[in-house]
Amino acid sequence: MKKLLSGDEAIARGAYEYGCTFAAAYPGTPSTEILENIIPYKEIYAEWSSNEKVALEVALGASLAGARALVAMKHVGLNVAADPLFTAAYTGVNGGLVVVTADEPSLHSSQNEQDNRNVAPFAKIPMLEPSDSQEAKDLVGEAFRISEEFDTPVLLRITTRIAHAKGLVECSERQEVPIKEYKKDVAKYCMVPANAMKRRVFVEERTRRLAEFGETFPYNRIEWGDRSVGIITSGISYQYAKEVFGDGASCLKLTLTWPLPEKLIREFAAGVEKLYVIEELDPFLETQIKAMGIPVVGKEIVPNMYELSPEILRQKFFGAESAPNQVADLNLPTRPPVLCAGCPHRPVFYILKKLRVPVMGDIGCYGLGLQPPLEAVDTTICMGASVGMAHGFQKVGAWSGLDRRAVGVIGDSTFFHGGMPGVADMVFNKGGGVLLVLDNRTTAMTGHQPHPGSGITAKGEPTVEIKIEDVVRALGVEDVQTVDSYDLKAVEAAVRHALEYDGPSVVICRRACALLKGLPDLGKAVINQEKCTKCHACLRTGCPALVSHPDGSVTIDQTACNGCFVCGQVCPFGAIEKVGGGERG
Amino acid sequence: MAKVTNVLLVGVGGQGTILATRVLAGVLVEEGFDVKMSEVHGMSQRGGSVVTFVRYGDKVYSPLVERGTADLILAFEKLEALRYLPYLKPEGTLVVNDLALLPAPVLLGKAEYPYNALDILKQKVKDLVVVDAAKLAEEKAGNVRTQNIVLLGALAKRMDIPPGTWEKVVSENVPPKTVEANLKAFWAGWEA
Structure with missing residues (x-):
């Protein structure tokens, strides 16, 4: 059955279908809905951990205990979890371990913009990048399989336009995966220097085998079209490239984006006249492909910050102008987010x-x-x-x-x-x-x-x-x-x-968040217009329920007011009155 | 490439565009289209400007709509209708709720609200539909909380989808006790 799911919802569905029995996360946009959508599955233990580092450690413990475990976080959350991740790369896993990083190009709700694809070579763990919700679900299964076959945590990297974009997903039944046996193995799990030095060698050998695996991994695929232009791309950028170039260009869609399949890339490069890399944020693929000695054009054309879009690609590649109805001359007021009415x-x-x-x-x-x-x-x-x-x-x-x-x-x-x-x-x-x-x-x-x-x-x-x-x-x-x-x-x-x-x-x-359900009714604040001197002291609270009118008067939007009565406490004239509700409980 | 229809739903965080989006998505899936939609959650939802992109057709790649390509825009607020106007095709349709929600800079006296928004829209948009959703919700549906469905009804009339599908999906997505009011609201919007 096909369902319209966001990438986050699809990853949760993938966890369910592919036998995951353990999930942990700390909330963070745009990753939050992954765990939120796992929680209702009774087959999966799920917890909000106290932070991302703890979440990853909890999931690693679950993996060693034999369960398929998934841990999700936003891009900056992976900074917090970096410490256990970089050594879990050495220990490997018992049950499959999938680490989801949800990056936020254009930092809609974040303090920075970072491209966590760079973490994969840094930590030396394989990385998968889905291009839509269907792949987001499918790749959870692939990630668990790779994790167990190659004895490694797997990074599943998504971005906002995967996490929060919806697409059709073919859903199936759950495949139960039994909890594996736990065997004490200090050489593998106790990363004291003597053991870690040996695992360091294993990690290099594993990376070599993963690169070989990527050569025939079906999600890394060449779509031959017009051979005058070839595009190497991954993740959401694949959709943008297809949108703009259609089938008029050949495309190498990479999904296992670290380690890269060098032979496949060489085959593709040899089959086209002009080679481009289309990727959002850092020149992650481009730098590696250039290091292979393959000439390719990337960040000379494609911006290295903020989200990409078909519109940006169209403009950069074809100089196309759009937008007939410009409104820049109207000087429209911005609408920044604000603290809610009644926010404590x-x-x-x-x-x-x-x-x-x-x-x-x-x-x-x-x-x-x-x-x-x-x-x-x-x-x-x-x-x-x-x-x-x-x-x-x-x-x-x-x-x-x-x-x-x-x-x-x-x-x-x-x-x-x-x-x-x-x-x-x-x-x-x-x-x-x-x-x-x-x-x-x-x-x-x-x-x-x-x-x-x-x-x-x-x-x-x-x-x-x-x-x-x-x-x-x-x-x-x-x-x-x-x-x-x-x-x-x-x-x-x-x-x-x-x-x-x-x-x-x-x-x-x-004081509880005013948007929480089940809070006591605090009544409403109302301005007594006879007492109001239009001094606007109340407006200095910045409450969005206060409406100032062109004649200088102020009223309170009764549907928005949550009755916190902060405005009433700052009014020097006692002009704001409380109507209804109980005592401030 | 096969035809893809582009729709924008724009408004203010907290206005509840979510239900309208869910119904629209449900209708498109029911009709067997390939569908992609994209929105941004998080900080912007705290009273900020919000936009949902919806694209449907035989095969859809990008979840984002490019400026100048929207066939339909449904604006839950007038300033937001103006803000996203560059997305509309020259021959596109704009359905706008006759509602002004003042953003923080206006409330603080640091910016002017474009109270002439409808006049500007009339000049710039060939196919403009103005809906007083609050009035219709109250008078025709007897429930002021059905404004979203009124607006959706006005959008639905301009999409080539049988009304029966809309009625079915609306009924499935609203609380059982409010089905009748929401269906009245849908038709009030359709006829607006």
């Missing part, structure tokens, strides 16, 4: 802006706190960076006598992911930084996945709810405060106290 991060950033303190941000919705009118965030680097940076920033002040007080701001899920070692470091090294944990009870940006503080597992079972207060106290922080994020006065008092406190200080600002 808003009041915290409102106070931080008021206190004019440098804010070391982190990865999550609260990154949006950098935008006007709040403009409260100074930095955004990577998961967990807030606390270490706040500590380093503050240390310069302590060292020099200058005022370098800073506040780190981190979400609850990010705290469990990468924040805890930073807190330990700050305490250990006698720091005086301030960390605000914006605990909105979920992993919000990626769509509300549970985390170690949620009290519920990926499968929906109740579990231990790890309390952030307990964690930071256990890590040696003595000054720990908890406030309701919606209570502006309480937030301000707590942050002021923390900034004055001599030593590391943590403030947990707790």
Whole structure:
């Protein structure tokens, strides 16, 4: 039966069909929906791990225990997981192990753009790149087979336009794959120097065999057409090349893109007059093909950053202009993403802006706190960076006598992911930084996945709810405060106290994400137009439910308002009233 | 190459274009087309500008639509209709919801909303369909939450697919209690 599936959904389906019994992930766009779509399969154990490194280690443990295991993450997540990955490349596997990296060209929802194809030769593990949803499903099966046959983790590399693009997929029944026997084998699994040196040789030999395998791997295929032009391509770029060149060019579609099948590439190159490589981001194929001594044109024509598209290829190769209805002259307002109405991060950033303190941000919705009118965030680097940076920033002040007080701001899920070692470091090294944990009870940006503080597992079972207060106290922080994020006065008092406190200080600002289901009805905020002086103080909260009109008046969109009443707390004239709802619970 | 039809659904994150997209996809699969669609999830959904590309025909390669090639655009909001206008073919059809949602820079007084959006669209688009989805949803379907299906109905009339298929897929994709209201909404949009 054919179903319309996204690449992420297709990978989940592939995990089901090809006998995967174990899956782990940390949410991250555009990879999140892989595990989300695996969770409902009762045949597969699935967990949201606390971070990507842990997810990969958990999956490696499952593989050694004999299960087919799949682990998924976004491109920057693979940086976090690099440590176990690079040595799992030496140990190899027992049950098949597939590592999915979902890269995000054009960084729609990421802090950088990186081409994780480079990880395959770096870690020396084979890599498969699907070109559509059908291949995304099929290649999960191929990846498990290659993993077990060649004793290696396999990298399955997708990009946004595979992960989040839908296409038809032929679905089949599940093939049960029994859990393999576990045999202790320290020479293979204990990577102490003496053993690792031997496995290093195995890795080279394995790579040679994989390259040979790739020569006849059916997903590496030549599509002969007009021989005047030949195109070597992979992944989503294959679709763009076919769209633009049709069958008017010969095409070598590579799917096992590391190690490369050199003989197949030479055969193709010899059969065409002019050879191009069409690939998104880095000249990954191009550099390797040039190193084979084969003349090829690539990045001279095809851009090396941001997403490719058929339109870009058409313009670069044929100089074609399109778009009859230009609107550049209309100077249209942009529509950047904003913190939602009722977002519990808003009041915290409102106070931080008021206190004019440098804010070391982190990865999550609260990154949006950098935008006007709040403009409260100074930095955004990577998961967990807030606390270490706040500590380093503050240390310069302590060292020099200058005022370098800073506040780190981190979400609850990010705290469990990468924040805890930073807190330990700050305490250990006698720091005086301030960390605000914006605990909105979920992993919000990626769509509300549970985390170690949620009290519920990926499968929906109740579990231990790890309390952030307990964690930071256990890590040696003595000054720990908890406030309701919606209570502006309480937030301000707590942050002021923390900034004055001599030593590391943590403030947990707790209030559930306003988009979570099942929250108590807080009523609505309404502006009493008779009391309103049109001073626009409320607009400085940046709440999208507040609508300013050309005559200077302001109203509150009642369908958008979530009743947080932050606007009511900043109104100097008491003109904003609360209607309906219970007490702020 | 065999004919491929290109459709864009554009709007604002949180407006709920997802249901409309799901129904459209379901109809195209039901009719036996090869279908590809692409959207971007994540940060942009927090009140940002969102676009879904839908392509169908005998054989579809790219999931992305090129500018100047969209046969149909369904805009859930007027500013977004203008923003994605460069994607429309000269002879293409634009169905626009008569709704203005003010983006953050406008709310902060840093930019002007193009309140004359419909006038500009009338000048630039030969086949323009303006739908007051909120009004129709309320008056014809008795449920203001069926606006998406009203808009989908207006789009559906301009696609060469039997209405029975639409009715079937709409019914399968909305909560059972709201099937009747959503079918009324679909026809209200069809006749708009």
